[in-house]
Amino acid sequence: MGSDLEKLRNTNHELKEIINNSWDGIGIIDFKSKILYVNDALSPILGYSNIELLSRNFVDFVNYEYKISFLQLLRDNMRNLYDTDINVLCTRKDKKPIYLKVTVSLMLNKKFFVLNAKDITKQISDDQILNNYVISSHTDKYGFITKVSDAFCKLTGYAKSELLGRSHAVIQHEDTSSALFKDLWDTILQGKDWTGRIKNVKKNNDIFWVDTKIKPMYNKYGDITGFTALMFDITHELELDEKIIAQDNKLNIMSETIKTISHEWRQPLNTISILAQKLSLEVEENETFSDALKIITENVKNLSNTIEEFKSLIEVEAQKEIVEVKKLIETLIKPYKRITEFEIECDEKLIIETYETVLVSVFNNIVKNSIESMQRNMIVDNKKIIIHARKRDNFIELIIKDNAGGIESKHIPKIFEPYFSTKQEKHGVGLGLYISKNVIELHLKGTITVTSSKNTTTVKITLPVIN
Numbered sequence: 001m002g003s004d005l006e007k008l009r010n011t012n013h014e015l016k017e018i019i020n021n022s023w024d025g026i027g028i029i030d031f032k033s034k035i036l037y038v039n040d041a042l043s044p045i046l047g048y049s050n051i052e053l054l055s056r057n058f059v060d061f062v063n064y065e066y067k068i069s070f071l072q073l074l075r076d077n078m079r080n081l082y083d084t085d086i087n088v089l090c091t092r093k094d095k096k097p098i099y100l101k102v103t104v105s106l107m108l109n110k111k112f113f114v115l116n117a118k119d120i121t122k123q124i125s126d127d128q129i130l131n132n133y134v135i136s137s138h139t140d141k142y143g144f145i146t147k148v149s150d151a152f153c154k155l156t157g158y159a160k161s162e163l164l165g166r167s168h169a170v171i172q173h174e175d176t177s178s179a180l181f182k183d184l185w186d187t188i189l190q191g192k193d194w195t196g197r198i199k200n201v202k203k204n205n206d207i208f209w210v211d212t213k214i215k216p217m218y219n220k221y222g223d224i225t226g227f228t229a230l231m232f233d234i235t236h237e238l239e240l241d242e243k244i245i246a247q248d249n250k251l252n253i254m255s256e257t258i259k260t261i262s263h264e265w266r267q268p269l270n271t272i273s274i275l276a277q278k279l280s281l282e283v284e285e286n287e288t289f290s291d292a293l294k295i296i297t298e299n300v301k302n303l304s305n306t307i308e309e310f311k312s313l314i315e316v317e318a319q320k321e322i323v324e325v326k327k328l329i330e331t332l333i334k335p336y337k338r339i340t341e342f343e344i345e346c347d348e349k350l351i352i353e354t355y356e357t358v359l360v361s362v363f364n365n366i367v368k369n370s371i372e373s374m375q376r377n378m379i380v381d382n383k384k385i386i387i388h389a390r391k392r393d394n395f396i397e398l399i400i401k402d403n404a405g406g407i408e409s410k411h412i413p414k415i416f417e418p419y420f421s422t423k424q425e426k427h428g429v430g431l432g433l434y435i436s437k438n439v440i441e442l443h444l445k446g447t448i449t450v451t452s453s454k455n456t457t458t459v460k461i462t463l464p465v466i467n
Contacts, residue, residue, distance in 0.1 A: 025117035031074055033059040036112065045100070045119055047093035058115065063089040070102065074113065077106045087120065099124040135210065135231040141224050143167045155233060157203035173199040173207060184214065188227055191216050197234065208235045323359070325350040325389045325396065332363050339371055346389040352396060352465050354444055362436045366400050366459050369432065373404035373457070391465060395446070398461040407452040415450050
């Protein structure tokens with residue numbers, strides 16, 4: 001008898017040691033959740049001492065919106081309805097929120113419950129992040145949606161209630177081939193992962209593309225019970241690819257057009273130029289004819305130069321180079337320093353990878369426009385061109401600003417149109433900014449804008465930088 005009691009004491013001692021050394025909080029509560037016993041782990045989980053816990057009901061720590069569900073769990077277990085666990089949000093003594101997975105089981109005396117509390121705050125936090133930012137869905141083995149993330153709803157525009165119980169056909173675009181879905185189902189029903197791009201349509205009829213990976217889910221017997229799909233929105237990337245293709249097509253068309261024009265016009269221009277020179281020798285004494293022939297010769301030269309300019313800018317034969325921006329600017333302004341003052345603000349280390357010859361042509365075009373505007377508007381004193389270059393995210397901004405008198409607001413919308421010019425007819429044909437805009441967009445993959453105030457004109461160019 002004595003040995004049996006000793007064994008029982010030892011067993012209880014060992015059991016107590018096991019309970020106290022558990023990572024989970026363990027306690028005994030009554031049907032009102034009054035705490036009757038706690039192990040050493042429950043105290044640090046909730047932040048209260050064991051003595052403080054033993055004077056409270058466990059439900060006191062449970063946040064209001066979870067209280068009813070927790071008390072209902074106790075009542076269900078009293079009636080032998082074996083829903084044994086629930087996730088609840090509690091508040092620690094330090095006021096910090098903590099998510100607990102609580103498991104309760106009715107003791108043999110039918111009066112008390114054993115409560116097991118596991119801290120799942122990190123898991124819940126991770127799940128919330130996944131729910132908010134990862135586009136995912138779960139379906140049963142027949143393809144009907146059983147769960148979708150908030151990110152999925154945000155992308156598609158549908159509420160969860162509009163998706164649950166339906167198939168993905170609700171967002172399927174009519175252009176998607178049946179062969180793609182046959183391959184998808186053949187693959188996942190064999191227990192293999194499927195990956196591919198799928199074209200879909202949102203609730204508002206906008207089209208979107210997703211890069212999708214679908215994995216089968218199994219029960220403990222190895223049977224497929226459903227499928228999980230993870231999706232990445234690639235609409236923007238595909239639109240960018242299409243834009244680049246369109247730009248390349250535009251460039252090819254322009255290149256072929258210029259080749260044709262160059263070929264077709266070269267011989268007539270040469271003929272006109274030769275005849276004009278021949279006639280000028282024969283009519284030297286007639287000033288009227290002589291002046292007219294000079295105008296013809298000058299226009300032929302200008303037209304020929306325009307064609308060459310188009311060709312050189314559209315058919316870029318040079319390789320891209322790594323260019324130090326400040327050094328390039330300082331080299332470019334040298335020929336103009338005797339005409340106007342320059343102010344430069346640029347980081348010494350700023351570099352870009354670009355077609356230097358194209359950038360030089362664009363720069364010269366803009367600076368010449370500024371200087372010609374100063375001359376036309378008779379700006380004599382304080383002539384200045386300000387050049388700022390700075391990095392913004394993955395681009396640099398190149399800003400060229402003058403004080404040449406500005407451009408009338410009515411002309412700004414037309415500034416990049418071909419053959420539009422604010423100059424007098426003899427000073428330009430209106431192709432400079434048109435060519436500059438096209439080569440910046442097509443070759444340099446950047447943008448150009450022009451703004452003007454009463455006295456100043458500002459040209460802003462953005463160009464991609466080396467990461």
